[in-house]
Amino acid sequence: MLRVVKPKNARSKRALEAREPKEIEDARTAIFVKGTHAGEVVNNVMKDLMALKRPDAISFAKKNVIHPFEATDAASGSSAAQSFEFWSAKNDASLFAFGHSTKKRPNGLTFVRMYDGKVLDMVEVGIEKFVSMNDIKSPKSTPGHKPLMHFASELFETHPRLMQLKSILMSFFNGEEIESIYLTGIEHVISVSCAPAPATLNTASTSEDTTSLPKVHIRAYTTKLLSSGTRIPRVELVDMGPSIDLVLRRHAEPDAAMLKHALKRPKLKKTDIEKGLGKKRKNMEVDEMGDLRGRVHVGKQDLHKLQTRKMKGLKGGAFDAEDSEDAPTKRRKTS
Amino acid sequence: MDVSDILASHAAKHQAVTVEKETPIIVDAGFLTVTDPNPIEEETYNSNLEEHLQSLARDGVQTLLAKLFSLPTTSSPDGPLAQLPPPTTQLPRAKPLPKPKPLTKWEQFAKAKGIQKTKREKKVWDEERQEWVNRWGKDGKNKQLEEQWATEVKLNADADHDPRKAARDARKARVAKNEKQRLGNVARAEQAAEARGARKNEIDRNLAQSRISTASMGKFDKKLEGEKKLRGIKRKFEPNEKSVKDEAKASLALLSRMDSDAKKMRKNPTSEESVLNVRKAVRFASKGEGGVALGRKSTGKPGKTGKRK
Numbered sequence: 001m002l003r004v005v006k007p008k009n010a011r012s013k014r015a016l017e018a019r020e021p022k023e024i025e026d027a028r029t030a031i032f033v034k035g036t037h038a039g040e041v042v043n044n045v046m047k048d049l050m051a052l053k054r055p056d057a058i059s060f061a062k063k064n065v066i067h068p069f070e071a072t073d074a075a076s077g078s079s080a081a082q083s084f085e086f087w088s089a090k091n092d093a094s095l096f097a098f099g100h101s102t103k104k105r106p107n108g109l110t111f112v113r114m115y116d117g118k119v120l121d122m123v124e125v126g127i128e129k130f131v132s133m134n135d136i137k138s139p140k141s142t143p144g145h146k147p148l149m150h151f152a153s154e155l156f157e158t159h160p161r162l163m164q165l166k167s168i169l170m171s172f173f174n175g176e177e178i179e180s181i182y183l184t185g186i187e188h189v190i191s192v193s194c195a196p197a198p199a200t201l202n203t204a205s206t207s208e209d210t211t212s213l214p215k216v217h218i219r220a221y222t223t224k225l226l227s228s229g230t231r232i233p234r235v236e237l238v239d240m241g242p243s244i245d246l247v248l249r250r251h252a253e254p255d256a257a258m259l260k261h262a263l264k265r266p267k268l269k270k271t272d273i274e275k276g277l278g279k280k281r282k283n284m285e286v287d288e289m290g291d292l293r294g295r296v297h298v299g300k301q302d303l304h305k306l307q308t309r310k311m312k313g314l315k316g317g318a319f320d321a322e323d324s325e326d327a328p329t330k331r332r333k334t335s
Numbered sequence: 336m337d338v339s340d341i342l343a344s345h346a347a348k349h350q351a352v353t354v355e356k357e358t359p360i361i362v363d364a365g366f367l368t369v370t371d372p373n374p375i376e377e378e379t380y381n382s383n384l385e386e387h388l389q390s391l392a393r394d395g396v397q398t399l400l401a402k403l404f405s406l407p408t409t410s411s412p413d414g415p416l417a418q419l420p421p422p423t424t425q426l427p428r429a430k431p432l433p434k435p436k437p438l439t440k441w442e443q444f445a446k447a448k449g450i451q452k453t454k455r456e457k458k459v460w461d462e463e464r465q466e467w468v469n470r471w472g473k474d475g476k477n478k479q480l481e482e483q484w485a486t487e488v489k490l491n492a493d494a495d496h497d498p499r500k501a502a503r504d505a506r507k508a509r510v511a512k513n514e515k516q517r518l519g520n521v522a523r524a525e526q527a528a529e530a531r532g533a534r535k536n537e538i539d540r541n542l543a544q545s546r547i548s549t550a551s552m553g554k555f556d557k558k559l560e561g562e563k564k565l566r567g568i569k570r571k572f573e574p575n576e577k578s579v580k581d582e583a584k585a586s587l588a589l590l591s592r593m594d595s596d597a598k599k600m601r602k603n604p605t606s607e608e609s610v611l612n613v614r615k616a617v618r619f620a621s622k623g624e625g626g627v628a629l630g631r632k633s634t635g636k637p638g639k640t641g642k643r644k
Binding site: 025115150151157166170174177180191193195223225230232239243254256264288290 | 377413
């Protein structure tokens with residue numbers, strides 16, 4: 001394993017502090033790495049995904065004798081997980097896109113997600129069709145701008161395999177929590193959709209039989225905001241590329257205990273609770289004009305205590321006993 | 336005045352920015368993500384794939400933008416910033432949550448007393464020089480007293496009183512005191528962490544003990560999900576070949592240990608005494624009746640059994 005370094009000067013101390021766990025995390029850095037053989041298609045796909053992921057992307061040039069879904073490699077004697085852990089620690093990266101192509105599984109791409117320097121889960125996809133960014137002549141988005149993400153299919157909400165893919169892709173492109181965004185800086189959208197779900201598809205199983213799983217289409221478009229006369233602009237999309245058609249292959253589920261740790265949220269600050277986060281905001285809504293509107297509920301009023309005009313005849317005193325007897329009957333009449 | 340034209344055009348505009356779907360589209364504005372949970376239509380999918388995908392994406396993005404543009408904004412030098420709500424999708428973190436740092440002694444005190452921390456600027460205003468100078472460090476304000484060209488000395492001061500040295504010593508003492516306090520805080524934090532580790536070890540040990548404390552030594556116990564295999568102590572053997580010096584040392588150590596153990600000595604007596612096994616001899620001589628019976632027999636006194644005869 002990596003040796004633990006003690007910082008010797010202020011600069012390296014700052015660099016190490018930047019790597020320490022934070023309450024609100026930065027964008028995940030992704031490493032693009034090749035297996036024993038990748039092939040032209042996979043190389044180009046990785047190049048284009050990297051163009052979308054920049055600047056939080058690192059490219060590895062060399063080939064690596066690792067097989068992510070095998071426990072240990074006979075050739076090197078070490079497991080792929082160890083390699084991922086090593087690279088992750090060295091580069092402070094928590095995502096991998098691992099490109100590999102074999103006779104049995106041509107044009108494969110494995111997305112690996114890490115937690116605390118350990119492999120959390122993996123998804124292997126096969127590339128069926130690929131059109132590069134450069135082949136589509138259209139304006140491209142600026143690197144570093146946050147993309148919008150669009151998922152279309154009921155399977156992304158129901159099927160465990162596609163839910164995992166959605167989660168990994170969201171971590172890959174959009175996993176960083178931000179407080180605010182400059183709306184005119186929205187330039188592009190990454191759209192992920194499925195082929196129609198076959199009737200035979202069982203949404204409960206996560207079995208390795210991937211033949212029934214529908215194809216996944218990844219597209220990237222630039223957005224064009226047109227004025228619509230209202231506050232909300234009308235949006236038009238222009239194909240930007242890359243366009244990738246995928247099939248799902250092998251996968252590794254996250255370890256339940258590890259996932260539970262990874263999903264832990266920081267405690268809400270007192271100021272946040274006062275702002276209304278974490279708690280349900282009752283009786284408050286923002287209307288179309290952007291004004292905060294509240295509903296006030298007043299409890300039932302006790303009219304008996306209402307101060308009315310004081311008259312001598314209505315006063316108690318000598319007729320107290322009579323009054324108390326009369327009172328219930330009077331109330332019955334009025335109700 | 337006929338306003339139907341205006342109303343119609345307004346309605347048309349509004350229509351262009353709203354999307355109607357069977358199942359409402361799920362928007363997670365915090366992650367800028369939109370999910371369309373409607374099933375894919377097979378007809379449009381098969382007829383023209385690219386067009387179908389683009390129109391799907393447009394509908395989704397339109398819904399997302401409608402949400403984003405209706406968020407409250409704050410102004411910034413670059414333009415309006417939309418304030419995003421916290422995300423609703425749960426994504427796993429990349430690193431665990433940061434551990435809370437143990438409080439220093441001062442922080443504990445301040446917390447108990449409710450003292451608010453005030454930020455201390457690094458620079459202070461120097462009236463003489465009419466500029467901002469460092470509070471400490473290079474040309475620091477705290478060195479002013481020892482660096483000024485003239486210092487007032489009291490009349491009754493010692494002959495060898497050096498005001499510069501006195502000021503410097505005082506400053507150095509302050510630094511040393513602070514360092515001592517810092518080290519104390521570090522030590523205290525370490526101790527607290529150790530105590531926590533010790534507690535964990537104790538629990539682990541107790542758990543391991545209880546797992547093998549059944550009649551079958553835990554073999555037929557119900558296994559819990561995710562329970563780890565209990566690891567025993569591995570036997571370690573000395574190497575067959577080792578230097579004579581080491582061997583002699585090990586043997587001597589063993590011998591000395593044997594000598595020292597008084598309890599063991601009592602159980603296994605030394606060699607000269609062990610020629611005769613007293614216990615065995617008594618049993619043999621008394622024909623298994625024990626030492627007391629043997630004593631009685633040798634003195635010739637009749638026992639209880641003899642009286643009855």
